[in-house]
Each structure stands twice: as C-alpha cells, then as structure tokens.
Amino acid sequence: MQELGKSEQSSLRVTPQGKGRVLIEKDLSSEEMVLNMGPQHPSTHGVLRLECKTDGEVVIEAEPYLGYLHRCFEKYAETVDYPGVVPFVDRMDYLASMNNDLAYCIAVEKLLDIEIPRRVEFIRVLVSELNRIASHLVAIGTYAIDLGAFTPFLFCFRDREHLLGLLEWASGARMLYNYILIGGVAEDLPKGFIERTREFVSYFRPKAVELQKLLTENEIFVKRTRGVGMMPADVAINYGWSGPMLRGSGVEWDLRKIDGYSVYPELDFSVCVPDGKFSDIGDSLSRHLVRAMEMEESLKIIEQCLDMMPGEEGFNPRAAIPKRIRPKAGEVYGRAENPRGELGFYIQSDGKSTSPLRCKARSSCFVNLSAMKELSMGQLIPDLVAIIGSIDIVLGEVDR
C-alpha cells in the first residue's frame, strides 16, 4: 500500500488497491493544497478533524486529529468506585452502551471472580445484541447519508426507534442505559418484553431486506464503495483492527466465538465474512456488508436467547451484585465484541480502594481509525468520505 514512484519526475502514480487492482493516475499533479476537513464537517461523524493534503480532488495524505471529545474517562474512572464507572462507560460508545457495559462488567467480574446467574447472562446477551442491531443501523444509515442517500438513513432510524423503545422499557433509559451492572443487571426484564422482542424480530426482518434492496444492492452505492479503501487482511491485523472492520478484510475474528464469553458458546451463530462475490474483500463495501449480515446474525441470537432464557418468577437480577466492590490487588484485561470491534478494559486494583487504580480502555474505534492515513492515500475526496463512513467511528469512543 505504498505509493510507487510518487515524485515530481514520474508521470504515473500507482497506488495498489489490493486484489490486483491499482489506482493509476497520470501526472496532472498541480499545487498541493491543505484542506481541513472537520471538526464541523458533515461527514466526519462528530468531531473528527482530518488534515488532508490534496492535489486537486486527490487526497495525498489525510492525518486525523483527535481529542475534541476527550472527557478524561480513564482518569475519572480512578476517582469513582467500580459501579460508578459504568455510567461513564455508557458514554464512550454512546451508540452501543449495552455492549460497553458488558465489556466493562466482564473485566471487573473477572477481577472479582464472581459467578453470574444464568438468566442474567441471557438478559445481557439479549440486550447487547439488540443494541448491536441499533448500532449497526446507525452505522448503515449514516453511511448512506455520507454517500448522498438520505432515505435509507431515516428508514434505519425509524427501526432503531423500536429498539430504543425496547431497551428503554428494559432499562429505563433510551441511550445511556447503565443496565448491565457488575454481577447482574439493574432490573429483570419487564413482563411482556420477550413477546415484544419476538414481534420486533418478525417486524424487522422484512425491513432489513427492504434496506438491502434500497441501499446495498443499488448500483450507484456499489460503485461508490466497491474497491474503495482496500485493506488487505495482513495490514488490517498489523493495525490491530477488530470487529466488522477486520471481518470485512476476510479474517474470521469474532470475540464472541474466540473468547466465548457469557453464554455465546451455547448459541448458534456464524461469524460474518464477505464471500468476495458481491464485494472485493477488504473494501468499504465488504465492511458495510458485514454489518448488514451481522444484523441478521444478531436477530438469530436474539431469537435463541428468547427461547433458551430460563424463566424465573420473582427473579432478583441484583442478587449476585456484591455489596461493596473492593477487588483483591491485581490486574485484569476483559474484552467483549462491540459493534465496532474489540472493546477491552485493563483494570488494575490495589486491593485497598473501592475505585480502580488504573482503568484503561482499549477502544476499537481509536484503533480502527489509526489506519486512516494508510486508507486515504491517493483517494478522491468522495472516497475519503466513503472510507470514514465505512470505519464507523464514534468519536465518544475514539477520544473517551
């Protein structure tokens, strides 16, 4: 992925795009222009700033500048007690708060070494898969809007609304749930939740198909994304990519399978990897496809959870929550599969305090974004927008 012979003398600039494709530009190079994209640009998904060196419409180099949404999560986590960190974890990747909570709680529970009731595990998997669909809907919708299609975006948000409603019903909040707690969940599922979720699954399936027809299969959309932002598997691994990004490059890497945390090993689902027929493996379209396919897999997981969940009358989901959380001295790294990749928490305890000595978050968005420079080399500005959209960053998690 390096530019061959990019200099004043050469007449050709060749950028390999992977899978035998190359981007060839005849040397019409003119004066370089520094173009500042963001933090208020419509398609930087928040407050990302890219400093692009451009030659005409061709981006020679794009450097991401971060920190506009930095909220000192890691330092702040050292000042509050363990359960008090959870609301802040919610606010990292605000589109997938349940998954964030799950990752954090897995880490602390590993440190505490406590047993979680089985029903709680199912509830956790259920809500985090619901949240994964909601998050992917935002990713797909905003990707559509990046590419100029407004309608799929609103269709996505219309369906996400039902998911938020479900999660609000379960947890009490629409976005920042604080629902998954260390050792349990805040409330048991309300009565009727399981039936309503089933109804949602049957409601959503045809809508997802419609979305595919409207957006994914559209020839213009395919043209805009296919072969754009190619990332070979080895480079992706070297960058530490995870989640749909890495799977888009053809690597079967899903922490739900690899770590097998919670009750995922009991559930039947497949790791979504593009087959390379509809897209070129590693391009933006593959990453989009992975997300689209994962929504279907999540629906499957949800259905299984609903079937397999042990029903208990008068179940107290807070029963296993420790009264006072003061872990033994030690350190732990817990991780979970977020909609955006591997979200990990490294927590260090000194054994005396009720707050972590160190709480480091390994944010998937931040790591995925780090390849921006590599991806953007030699792309057009519209392609740059397509690439940023395919990374699906949430600046809250990038900056923390």
Next chain:
Amino acid sequence: MNTGALLPNSFPFVMSTSLNAWSDALSELYLFGLPLGLVIIAAVPLVFIALYALTYGVYGERKISAFMQDRLGPMEVGAWGILQTLADILKLLQKEDIVNKSADKFLFVIGPGVLFVGSFLAFAVLPFGPAFIGADLNVGLFYAIGIVALEVVGILAAGWGSNNKWALYGAIRSVAQIVSYEIPAAIAILCGAMMAGTLSMQQFNLLQEGPYGFLHFFLFQNPIAWLPFIIYFIASLAETNRAPFDIPEAESELVAGYFTEYTGMKFAVIFLAEYGSMFMVSAIISIVFLGGWNSPLPNVGSLALNDWTNGPVWGAFWIIMKGFFFIFIQMWLRWTLPRLRVDQLMHLCWKVLTPFAFVAFVLIAVWEIYVK
C-alpha cells in the same frame, strides 16, 4: 408569429385562441408611453418561478421527501405547514448578508445574480400555453440550451469569489459537470429537433397537436424517441445539479459546494435559480417530447376530451403540469439514490450517455428520412 386580427389595448384577446395572442397583445400595451406590456411579459415567468419555487419547489419537495421517508415534513406553520416557506423567506430576509473578509467581493456579489439571470433568461422562449410566450424565436430551443450555460459563469464566480476551498471544489466540479453534460443533452434535444424540423418552441407544440392527444407527441411518434428522451432527462438532472448528480453541492462531501459561504437573500437567489432551471429543463423535455401545452387526452368517440382540454388556459395548465411531473421525478430520484462520484459522473457522461445519444441521433435520422 402574429396571426393578426388582434385589437391592442382591448380585452377580448383574453378569449382569443390564436397563437401568441396574449403576449402579442401585451407587447403592444403602452402606458404613458412606457412599454408596460413588455414588463408584464417579463414579470410573468419571474412571478411564476417565485410562486412555484415557494409552493411546489420548496414546500412540495419537503413534503414529498418526507412522505417517501416516513416522515410528516413541515407541520408547524399554518395547516400542514403550508406557510413554512414563507416563514423561511422571512428568516432569509432578516439574516445578515455576510460577505467574508477575504472574498472577492465583486464576484461574490454578482455570482448569484448571474446564476439567476442565466436560468431566468431561458424562460423568455418558454411558451406558457398557446397564447403566451416571451419571445417566439425561430431558434428558441437553441437559445434555451445556450443561455442556460450562462449559469456556469455564475457558479464559477460564486465558488471562486467565496475564497473557500470547499466552494472552489464545488464550483470546479459543477462547471466540469454542466459543460460535459451539455453534449449528450444537446444531441438528445437535436433528435427532437430532427423530428420536428424546427427550433421554434411554439412550432414544436403545434406539430404535436392533434385529436388523439398523447399519440401525437414525439415520444410516441418514433420508436426510438424514448432513448433521447431518457438521455436528455438524465443529462438535465446533471445540468441542474440534482441528485444523483448533485456532486457540486454534495452536502456530505463539500459541506454545501459553491454556495457554502452564502447567507440570506443571496442564498435564496441561488435556490431560486436552481428551481428556475429545474422547471426550465422539465418544460423543455415536455415541449420536445411530450407535446408541451397540448392536452394528452385523446378524443374518444363523441367525448372530445382533447378539444375540451385545449386552449390558452388549458395550455398553461398542461405545460405547468408536465413540468411539475418531471420535477416530481427529479425529487423522487433525489430521495432514492446515493450520489455518484466525480469520475463516475464523467464516465456516465462521456462513455454512456454521449455514445448512446449519437446512436439515437443516427437511428432517428434514419427513421425520419427512410421510414416515415
């Protein structure tokens, strides 16, 4: 084309059905030695653009897009939000007219003006029904295509004068796009001109007149006419910077393209120009291929639907309706499709539309000469 037998400064002309009766009568209307009638002729399209942009253009598009997206659209100002555009105009009027410090002030100010004039001048040859046309030029169609190209100058002036990198990108893209797409558009229109054998707008309409309504339209007179029809429609989308060819103002890439820096009334004028040219291309396509102001309804037996629905007022109705129909399709496309990339846009123009336009040109020529 003055068919004569008209009394200037008299009102029976309202009832007259002869060609260009209203506009001819108006052109001879003087008040205190001033050509008031000419002013009215010029004002009619202007008022029309303003009214249609306010109602159908802005409000209609909002509602149409909303309904396609499962939304309600504007609902607050007036019943069903009908006065929303008026509220917007009031807002735009009150807004500060900002000219940024490092802008090229002259270009920045004249940009929107040139843009609007370019789109407005084309209305001179647009027949609003059989009795009204600004100027029935014998090269009306050629003039309409040519004068719209003036918009390019306005866009370039606006984009360059803004001294904004995004605006510059938008302007350059827009110029490249409009200039390129004029070629397939012009060839497609030439196909229609070949069928008609004239370039006069009113002649186009007269040639598609007949008792069988839509069957006399050029689109149905020639088995290949659908090809230039579609080509011109696609090219006209690009010429008016409508989606999926809205890359000059691609809001997710270029913020707002060439009018990023504009505020207040200048911004409104740019929008008015866009809506003006949207209607203009829709009217051109309906004149060339769909009979212009002729009623599409056929005479069926004793039901003389075609005769009943033709006339100066009906003519104005039909051409406006046909224009609105194409604008609806433009909106429909806009709210369905993603945006093309710059190079794909050029690919479509030079490698798809232009060759096909040539093919259509040859086929229609063959048909017109040997078959018809």
Next chain:
Amino acid sequence: MSNRIAEGFTMSEYFRDIGSSITTIMTGMGITLRHFFNAVKRKGGAGIDEDNYFKQVDGLATLQYPREAIPTPETGRYRLYCDINDCIGCKQCERACPIDCITIETIKVTKDDLGVCGKTSGGQQKKFWVPVFDIDIAQCMTCGICAAVCPTECLYHTQVSDFSEFRRENMIYHFGNLTKLEAEAKEKKLEEEKKAAPKPKPKPAPKAQPAEGG
C-alpha cells in the same frame, strides 16, 4: 481515476453495468414510491409496553413532539425525585453519585423531637432532620445509582422526561423539609441537648445511621 478504468473492462461488463444500474434504480424507486403512497397511514401513539405496539407502526413515523410524544414506559428512569418524608438522611445517595449532583445537610434530631420527626412509610424512625436536600438535575445523568443504594426507596427516578427550564437555578431541586429558620432552631436545640448531656456525640452521623437502621 476509477479502478475499473485501470483494470480495463469489457463490452459485456459495460452493458451489464447499465442493465444492473437500471434495474436496481428502479427497485429503489419502487420502494420509495411505495412509502410515498403509504403516507396516508400514521404511526399510532402506543408505547412499547402496550400489546398492540407493533400493529400500529406502519406509515409515517413522526410524532409531533410537544403535542404527541412517545409514552415513557413505567420503568422510565428520568427526573429524579425525592420523597423527603421517607428520607432518613443517611447520605448514601450523596456518596454513591458519580458526579456529585446531590447535596445533603442533616441535623441530628433531639430526643424530644423524635416523635415530631416521625417515621418513614416503612416504619423506620427518622433520626435526622434534612434541611438541605438539593439535586442539581442539570448535572444528573439519570444513572440510577443513587436510587439503587437508597435504603428507604425514597429517592427514585420518575417518568417525567421533559423538564427543561429557562433559568439554570430552576434546575436545582430543593427537597429539604425544613426552612432556614426551622433549621437554625433545630440546630440550637441540638447544641443545647449536647451541652446538657456531654456524652460521646455521634459526630460522623451518616456512618452510624445505616447500622442503626439495619
């Protein structure tokens, strides 16, 4: 510039591209047109916890907010409310709050006042006056941690989700049940009691409370 150009593409690919463009664009336009004609229907106002929720979601999804709103489910966790009559002044919520948006000041109840101070609805004797119980609702992030630790369940989130104010001061909710004068009087009374009986006073009052309260 496009990859396809660099690759070189065949005539069949060219026509296939045109064909698939037309068909997929038509499909998409069909979908949007279907939605356009479906606009005569509107989503109903049923909440997610009602049985017919997914039967009424077809059509336009907009709810016009101030007049119509998504009903908040019973479990909704929004505006924080304190039923001060049940508050025993244990200050657990104040300590649990991750962002310190709760401020509590307590005065120990003198022995003769215990009856006046009364009991909670759970039948627990209240041992503290709570002259100041302020919640800065503008800071509150509705995490629910305070409600979870409250021993008498007097602090809870209500379903009220819209409580915007024009002035920031109005966002500080005062739940204290004593006026300033009353508070001063009670404090004086406590001082006098202390003077009268110089016993080891339970100065760090909050800590003692939960133990006593059980």
